[in-house]
Amino acid sequence: MKPVPTREIPLSFPYLDEREEELVLEVLRSGRLSLGPTIDSFEELLAERVGAPYAAAVSSGTAGLHLLCHLAGFGPGDEVVTSPFSFASSANCFMFEGATPVFADVDPRTFNLDPAAVEAAITERTRGIVAVDIFGYPCELEELRAIADRHGLALIDDACEALGAEYRGASVGSHGPSAVFAFYPNKQIATGEGGVVTTHSEEEWRQLRSLRNQGRAYEGGGWFHHVQLGFNYRWTDIQAAIGIAQLEKLDEILRRRGEVAARYSEALASVEGVEVPLADDADHRRSWFVYVVKLAPELDRDRVMAELRDQGVATAEYVPCIHLQPYMRERYGFGEGPCPIAEETSRHTLALPFATGLDTEDQERVIEALRTAIGS
Incomplete structure (x- = not known):
């Protein structure tokens, strides 16, 4: 082991x-x-x-x-x-x-x-x-x-x-x-x-x-x-x-964060069951805040997250739907159903460690831990 x-x-x-x-x-x-x-x-x-x-x-x-x-x-x-x-x-x-x-519901990508x-x-x-x-x-x-x-x-x-x-x-x-x-x-x-x-x-x-x-x-x-x-x-x-x-140093920060994101996307693009974040296009240039992947519906996100944590890799659900938070349910009576795309997305997304100064060795550990968790 x-x-x-x-x-x-x-x-x-x-x-x-x-x-x-x-x-x-x-x-x-x-x-x-x-x-x-x-x-x-x-x-x-x-x-x-x-x-x-x-x-x-x-x-x-x-x-x-x-x-x-x-x-x-x-x-x-x-x-x-x-x-x-x-x-x-x-x-x-x-x-x-x-x-x-x-x-109002969100775009699926x-x-x-x-x-x-x-x-x-x-x-x-x-x-x-x-x-x-x-x-x-x-x-x-x-x-x-x-x-x-x-x-x-x-x-x-x-x-x-x-x-x-x-x-x-x-x-x-x-x-x-x-x-x-x-x-x-x-x-x-x-x-x-x-x-x-x-x-x-x-x-x-x-x-x-x-x-x-x-x-x-x-x-x-x-x-x-x-x-x-x-x-x-x-x-x-x-x-x-x-x-x-x-x-x-904002230009340096944005460049470094872009490089960390690019390494993740390149390494995870071929991992079955993992959807990487949407790439930029002519109208949209992302400023990388977090790196969030979406897992296939057949994968148990809670199990994957637990295995990541067992391997010393922090992770989090990113993000729970606002209308399904306890105070929203209690105050307005919201429940599942009105925003199916957001709700489905929220059930399957998780954040990986992401920071301007995340080094390559740690990132490789994260990638390997995710591959192991997905495949187990």
Whole structure:
């Protein structure tokens, strides 16, 4: 029997070096730990990178999505259409405002919202669409924007997993609809926690800056001059310092992550029962967030995952359908059936260890462990 390796290969880990330490130390020595100039610098750099005129940093991607839903005016009695195949915040963001989630099914290969399903889900109560660039693959933004325009709906791009992705030759975030990016440690750039909203509206940017800081006014008035009910969604200059260092090497990060993904796809393409992620095309350039494979229906995913873990390889279901989460079932009575493609996909997908700094030796261990688990 082959011995089980003693060191576990984690699902993800951040890519940090001395530059992050250097910039964090500068902030610590400056005495400005929050509401300082390092946040302003990060926002300017991020906006330039994405191709949007304005950016407002917040405490998380969820916070950014919530602020956009708040500004869109979603409330009780309203419906918002979103993807069932995403992280829970894609729906929580407007539920915070009292709106009701409506889930439209996804495309079987991109795993993003199917525009036809979105159109079919719209009712007289629909007020918005929260699109998702799942796993860093750009959604069908132009088709969704046309639907939103046709029905007079707000369109928000949940790009929390897609920093660096491109849609129709331009960066995600540059096309017009406001977008949100996130910086959790498994994201393309990692600051511990954090997010940013990019917008093409100066007025929306001003509102975001006010709302993230308890509704404070920045034009005139005193330090404690609050003109609206806001939130404590502030970021810190320490996190912004890490973010600047990460942005400086974003091209390297994207290249390395692409190389890790390419090694997986090449090695797994011939493994029977494993469907690798969809390749890029002329309109879609993925920014690799995670590496998720889909297993054939005849394979027992739970058994495969258990065997991977036994071999010291971390893995996770990626991702459970939002509408089938316990709180969604209890609150709205959702069950299986309304989104068959998303539900079927969710039953058979799993994430493999994926990180900017994942070395070849560890990746080969993962590949061999998966082959063994599939074949056993």
